Amino acid sequence: MEERKGKQEVMCGTLDLSALPLGCITLIISFTSPRDACRLSLVSTAFNSAAESDAVWGSFLPSQYQALIPSSLSFSSKKQLYLSLCENPLLIEAGRKSFWLERMSGKKCYMLSSRDLSIIGSDLPEYRRWISTRGARFDEVAYIRRFRWFEIRGRISISMLSPMTHYKAYLVCKVRNFCGLQFFPVKLSVGVVGTEGSKRSAYLQPKKERRRWPYWQIGEEQPIPGDDVQFPKARVDGWLEVEMGEFFNEGCVDDGELEMSALEIEGGIVKGDLIFQGIEIRLSTAELDTAWESLLPCQYQDLIPTLDSFSSKKDIYLSLGGNPVRIEGGRKSFWLDRVSGKKCYMLSPRDLSIIRSGPPGYRRWISTRGARFDEVAVLLHVCWFEIRGRISISMLSAMTHYKAYLVYKVRNVYGFQFYPVKLNVGVVGTEGSKRVAYLLPRGRPPNDVQFPKARVDRWLEVEMGEFFNEECVDDGELEMSALEMEGCNRKGDLILQGIEIRAITPN
Numbered sequence: 001m002e003e004r005k006g007k008q009e010v011m012c013g014t015l016d017l018s019a020l021p022l023g024c025i026t027l028i029i030s031f032t033s034p035r036d037a038c039r040l041s042l043v044s045t046a047f048n049s050a051a052e053s054d055a056v057w058g059s060f061l062p063s064q065y066q067a068l069i070p071s072s073l074s075f076s077s078k079k080q081l082y083l084s085l086c087e088n089p090l091l092i093e094a095g096r097k098s099f100w101l102e103r104m105s106g107k108k109c110y111m112l113s114s115r116d117l118s119i120i121g122s123d124l125p126e127y128r129r130w131i132s133t134r135g136a137r138f139d140e141v142a143y144i145r146r147f148r149w150f151e152i153r154g155r156i157s158i159s160m161l162s163p164m165t166h167y168k169a170y171l172v173c174k175v176r177n178f179c180g181l182q183f184f185p186v187k188l189s190v191g192v193v194g195t196e197g198s199k200r201s202a203y204l205q206p207k208k209e210r211r212r213w214p215y216w217q218i219g220e221e222q223p224i225p226g227d228d229v230q231f232p233k234a235r236v237d238g239w240l241e242v243e244m245g246e247f248f249n250e251g252c253v254d255d256g257e258l259e260m261s262a263l264e265i266e267g268g269i270v271k272g273d274l275i276f277q278g279i280e281i282r283l284s285t286a287e288l289d290t291a292w293e294s295l296l297p298c299q300y301q302d303l304i305p306t307l308d309s310f311s312s313k314k315d316i317y318l319s320l321g322g323n324p325v326r327i328e329g330g331r332k333s334f335w336l337d338r339v340s341g342k343k344c345y346m347l348s349p350r351d352l353s354i355i356r357s358g359p360p361g362y363r364r365w366i367s368t369r370g371a372r373f374d375e376v377a378v379l380l381h382v383c384w385f386e387i388r389g390r391i392s393i394s395m396l397s398a399m400t401h402y403k404a405y406l407v408y409k410v411r412n413v414y415g416f417q418f419y420p421v422k423l424n425v426g427v428v429g430t431e432g433s434k435r436v437a438y439l440l441p442r443g444r445p446p447n448d449v450q451f452p453k454a455r456v457d458r459w460l461e462v463e464m465g466e467f468f469n470e471e472c473v474d475d476g477e478l479e480m481s482a483l484e485m486e487g488c489n490r491k492g493d494l495i496l497q498g499i500e501i502r503a504i505t506p507n
Contacts, residue, residue: 005049008275009059009214014443017072017147019146020046020479022046022049022050023382025077025323026046026047026050026053026055026056027043027055029047029050029051029056030055030056030059032061032105033060033104033105033106033153033351034057034060034103034105034106035104035292035294035295037051037057037060037252037338038051038054038339038342038369039341039438040402040506041338041397042342042400042504042505043399046503048307049089052077053076054077054079055182056078057077057078057079057081057082058078059083059258060321061078061081061082061085061106061488062101062108065081065085068090068092069081069090070090071097076118078142079123079180081304082101082106082153083103083109083126083266085099085100085101086100086102086463087100089111089137090340091137091138093113093115093116093319094115094335095138095139095273095438095444095494096112096113096115097110097111097116097156098110098111098113098137098138098278101421102148102282102283104284104292105142105283106162106211106438107165107283108133108161108162109160109280109282109283110156110160110280110281110282111135111137111172111277111278111279111280112154112260112278112279112280112281113138113140113141113277113278113282113437114130114138114141114142114276114277114278115130115138115142116141116154116278117138117145117152117153117154117278118151118152118153118154119142119150119151119276120150120151120267121144121147121149121150121154121240121383124149126482127142127144127145128142128143128145128197129145130142130143131143131275133174133275135237135238135239136277137277137278138277138278140495141273141275141276141277141278142272142276144272144273144274144275144276145272145273146271146272146426147176147270147271147272147274147349148269148270148271149265149266150262150263151257151261151263151264151265151266152171152261152262152263152276152279153261153263154259154260154261154278154279155193155257155258155259155260156257156258156281157256157258158192158249158255158256158258159255159279160259160263161249161258162249163249163250163251164250164251164353165249165283166246166247166248166283166284167246167248167249167281167282167283167284168190168245168246168247168281168282168283168284168285169190169243169245169246169247169260169279169281170240170241170242170243170244170245170279170280170281171186171188171202171241171244171262171272171279171280172235172239172240172241172275172276172279172280172281173204173232173240173241173242173275173277174238174239174240174277175204175205175273175274175275176242176274176275176434180250180272182203182205183269184264184266185201185203185229185264185285185359186201186202186203186204186262186264187199187201187262187263187264187359188202188242188244188247188260188261188262188263189198189244189245189261189327190244190246190247190256190259190260190261191247192247192256192258192261193247193256193257193258193259195395195451197245197247197259198246198247199241199245199246200243200244200245201228201229201230202229202230202232202242203231203232204229204240204242204274205227205231205235206231206240207233209498214327221435230243230353230412233385239277239480241280242439244260244261244262244279245260246284247307249277249420249505255303258274258430260279260281260282262436265294271394275390283310288405289314292312292313292314292316292317293313295315295317295336295341295442296313296317296320296334296336296341298341300316300320300485301333303325303327303480304316304318304319304320304325307388313447317336318338320334320335320336321335321336321337321338321395322335323335324491326345326374328351328373330348330373330374331347331348331350331351332345332346332347332348332351332391333346333348333372333373336364337503338443339376340400340503340505341397342397342500342503343395343396343397343503344373344500344501345395345500345501346407346498346499346501346502347389347391347498347499347500347501348372348373348375348376348497348498349365349373349375349376349377349496349497349498350373350375351389351498352377352387352388352389352496352498352499353386353387353388353389354377354379354385354387354496355385355386355387355388356379356382356383356384356385356386358442362364362379362380362381362382363377363378363379363380363420364377364378364380364506365377365378366378366495368409368495369498370457370458371497372497372498373497373498376495376496376498377495377496378493378494378495378496378499379491379492379494380492380493381490381492382490382491383433383485383488383489383490383491384484384486384488385482385484385485386481386482386483386485387406387481387482387483387496387499388477388479388501389430389478389479389481389498390477390479390480391477391478392475392476392477392479393427393438393469393475393477393478393499396469396478396501397469397503398469399468399469399470400468400469400503401466401467401504402466402467402468402469402478402501402502402503402504403463403464403465403466403467403501403504404425404463404464404465404466404467404480404499404500404501404502405462405463405464405499405501405502406421406437406439406460406461406462406464406496406498407455407459407460407461407480407496407497407498407499407500408452408459408460408461408494408495408496408497409440409458409460409494409497410439410440410460410461410494410495411492411493411495413439413440413491413494414492414493415489415490415492415494416438416439416440416484416491416494417440418440418483418489419461419483419484419486419489420436420437421436421437421438422434422435422436422482422483422484423435423436423437423441423462423463423464423465423480423481423482423483424464424465424476424479424480424481424483425464425465425479425480425481426465426467426478426479427467427476427477427478427479428476428477428478428479431465432479433465433466434465435450435462435463435464435465436448436449436461437450437451437452437481438449438450438451438452438461439451439452439460439462439484439494440452441460450462450463461500464480464481465480466497466504478501478502480499480501
């Protein structure tokens with residue numbers, strides 16, 4: 001440790017993490033989360049080996065998970081088992097409950113089937129029967145044919161939930177003919193047995209489907225939904241859900257039970273055609289938002305012009321992973337690597353320095369289909385050229401291995417097949433990483449010389465070099481350059497989209 005006098009600044013010496021034993025790295029990562037393990041796997045080959053190990057992913061699995069897995073299922077690794085539990089809910093307790101893990105945190109989630117609930121109906125005969133329906137998690141669901149009132153209750157042991165976790169419960173249902181269900185709200189409650197609990201009120205018919213007051217109630221005032229009354233929301237699986245309430249499990253009570261209830265006893269009119277799949281207990285949006293927001297870059301709000309159109313931080317993250325946004329007046333394109341959340345960029349031709357030797361009008365700007373930017377550069381009739389781009393190191397993700405790529409197209413290009421381009425990536429003022437490449441694919445490249453590769457967006461790219469950002473320098477710049485000045489022969493019609501800087505996953 002070194003202290004600079006006068007500035008009261010403490011500088012810490014560099015710790016070579018790769019010098020730690022693999023078992024030590026594995027133990028450290030096992031105390032993090034699945035999200036952190038995926039991110040740490042990108043630091044180095046040693047971290048990747050540790051983060052992919054069964055010891056790490058076994059620590060993220062719930063205790064006694066072996067009893068939950070059917071003997072007919074087999075997995076090649078604990079990570080594969082973990083991901084399967086996130087994507088494919090398991091039926092447990094003889095098919096009365098469904099169990100899965102929340103992917104980001106490994107927290108436990110459940111759905112209580114209608115067979116696991118207490119469903120009490122009215123005095124009408126044959127008010128309920130059990131049916132099978134497509135898209136349900138369980139073999140049977142409850143079909144409430146006719147009723148004047150109903151009460152649904154479900155309980156789950158608090159010890160089955162993850163500690164220090166904010167949960168919400170949802171009633172999952174379908175309504176066929178909306179018979180009588182649009183007139184009176186259902187009273188919903190979630191809480192530990194014997195306590196007051198969290199309360200909600202909701203109609204079971206979607207708002208747009210609400211009908212007029214029935215003819216036998218004409219002359220009476222139709223109730224108007226208040227601001228605190230919910231309407232069901234559509235789920236991706238085709239069912240509807242309404243929020244019943246919330247519960248924070250501090251993990252202090254292991255022998256208590258969490259009870260969820262839905263009660264509709266008002267009106268006294270005949271209602272029916274209601275299908276209950278069950279009650280789902282999952283992490284609240286607030287809890288999920290906290291996890292997903294930790295993956296988003298600082299000041300992400302300034303990068304997304306339509307922030308209000310997203311319902312959650314997860315939607316923002318996934319959008320940035322699949323839909324690059326233009327920043328800095330359209331001079332750069334920004335996105336997140338979907339797996340690691342690392343920041344990636346493309347510098348447009350307008351953000352590059354393009355120097356050439358040739359007649360006037362050596363370059364023009366055009367619009368072309370499939371480009372990320374409004375304009376790309378076409379190099380016309382040059383004898384030699386030099387392309388340089390810079391980006392502040394502070395814009396890159398820390399502890400991340402990056403590679404830079406020159407992205408371009410060749411249409412009627414000529415002259416680029418004779419001499420290779422010299423490529424370089426490095427911090428300004430340092431030697432940097434060097435490559436050599438031909439920009440026009442032809443034949444077999446000599447040793448240590450690249451040919452371009454086709455991208456899925458139908459452009460070509462050549463690797464310019466690589467850079468590992470340790471985040472030791474915040475005020476430096478990373479420079480990427482491409483230089484071809486050997487033959488001095490005429491060349492042209494190269495369409496340049498820009499320089500792409502991507503995070504790389506170690507092998």
